[in-house]
Amino acid sequence: MKKLINDPKNVVDEAVAGVALAHADLVTVVTDPIYIVRKDAxxxxxxxxxxxxxxxxxxxxxxxxxxxxxxxxxxxxxxxSPTPDPILAATKAVDSGAGVLHIVKNYTGDVLNFETAADLAAADGIEVRTVVVDDDVAVKDSLYTAGRRGVAGTVLVEKIAGAAAQRGDSLDEVAEIATKVNSQVRSMGVALTPCVVPHAGEPSFTLAEDEIEIGIGIHGEPGRERIKIEPADAIVERILGPIVDDIPFASGDKVLLFVNGMGGTPQIELYITFRHAFEVLASKGIEVTRTLVGNYVTSLEMQGFSITVLKLDDELTELWDAPVQTAALRWGR
Structure with a gap:
């Protein structure tokens, strides 16, 4: 294992301290318990x-x-998953009296701990709504999950719901927008290599040199099948097919196409996969009107990628285009 770390026990603390220093204009980091808030919260x-x-x-x-x-x-x-204590502390820190929306990926620990924190916040008079993201079409009832996993579609839920909150929507309206995005977004991924969790010091699973895992989870959970590696276009078709069939997406739909790297995939390869995903959608009469390509929901250093497709309408497009200023996404300001 080669990693740029010091003590494996301090990886998260040291990384978050780095975030605080690198993005002091955007965020404030609280260390006990640990959470990150926007500078003006x-x-x-x-x-x-x-x-x-x-x-x-x-x-x-x-x-x-x-x-x-x-x-x-x-x-x-x-x-x-983080425990309820820092979730509760973060919730209290950002509540201005208009209510708080929890956006939770569908993993059992996350769901339970955010639920506990929401109950504790309610006892303190804070109104909380929760939207659980479950966009992964690969499998149901996976290693960490009852139902579908929450993966890269989470970014789109956070961006669009965040824009609705920023324009002044009510708590119920923001929760409704987030729910709508989750209902119209689908994702699936593939792994070319495993990743190494720092405190474990060994790969989280094994793949032969000529194998890939179709439908991998973002923690390295098993997918649909393990196959011999294929050309990029064939892999794209394998994972895009189930996505398109799921809602299903149909000719005439306008969509956001998001190709996400798992952490160890070069950008040049992400654009190769994006190109063919765009072509496949176009061949089905599905119009890509918004795009995102890059490493946004990673699995440490795993090589691989995921494809996410979101069905758009005028309101979701407007909210996606709305100004955003964060460390990882920023436009319009």
Whole structure:
């Protein structure tokens, strides 16, 4: 194992300290308990958005804290949910009286701990709504999950709901927008290599040199099948097919196409896969009107990628285009 770390026990603390120094204009980091908030939190009269989960998926979630997106992010240990205490502390820190929306990826630990924190916040008079993201079409009832996993579609939920909150929507309206995005977004991924969790010191699973895992989870959970590696276009077709068939997406739809790297995939390869995904959608009469390509929901140093497709309408497009200023996404300001 070769990693740029010191003590494996301090990886999250030291990384978050780095975030605080690198993005001091955007965020403030609290260390006991640990969470990240936007610099101007709480924002008077605005619904606050809080998300979080295990570390190792950066820039998710801390990289999306700032204007037009999240008000707070709560990092847990690598691939492990944060406990209710920091979630509650973050919720209190960003509440301005307009209520708080929790955006939670569908993993059992995340769901339970955010639920506990929401109950405790309610006891303190804070109104909380929760939207659980479950966009992964690969499998149901996976290693960490009852139902479908929450993966790269989480970024789109956070961005669009964040824009709704920023324009002044009510808590119910922001929760409704987030729910709508989750209902219209689908994702699936593939792994070319495993990743190494720092405290484990060995790969989280094994793949032969000529094997890939179709439908991998962002913690290295098993996917649909393990096959011999194929050309990029064939792999794209394998994972895009189930995505398109799921809602299903249809000719005439306008969509956002998001190709996400798992942490160890060069950008040049992501653009190769994006090109063919765009072509396949076009061949089905599905028009790509918005795009995102890059490493946004990673699995440490895993080589691989995921494809996410979101069905757009005028309102979702407007909210996607709205200004955002975070460490990992910024435009329009």
């Amino acid at each position: 709480p924002v008077a009269g605005k619904v606050a958005l809080v998300s979080g989960g295990g570390s190792g998926h950066e820039p998710l979630h801390g990289g999306f804290v700032g204007y037009g997106m999240l008000d707070a992010a709560v990092p847990g240990p690598v691939f492990t």
